[in-house]
Amino acid sequence: MIEVKKLERIKALAMSLVRDRKKYDRIKEKQTDGFETMTQRQYSKLSADLNFLAMDMKKDEERLAIHLGYLKPEDATPEFRPSGFHTYKGVAGEFKK
Secondary structure, eight states, X not given: OOOHHHHHHHHHHHHHHHHHXXXXXXXXXXXXXXXXXXXXXXXXHHHHHHHHHHHHHHHHHHHHHHHHTSSXXXXXXXXXXXXXXXXXXXXXXXXXX
């Protein structure tokens, strides 16, 4: 039988993923619809927001897959490298014993 704490964690991850996906869709629509009226700075900020949100969603997807047993912790992304300069921790280190 699955522990209540684990079920609550799965529920929280799923709700976070849905919330982030809705936010992503709103920002993407705003970016697409307002392309002609936006300044370069506004467009760049929306693009950066979308990139960080996508990375957060990917992390939540991997956490959820690990909790549900679809992904082994050692197969999770160890780090994200969106550019040659920036590096962000993945979820692989969260599940090491």
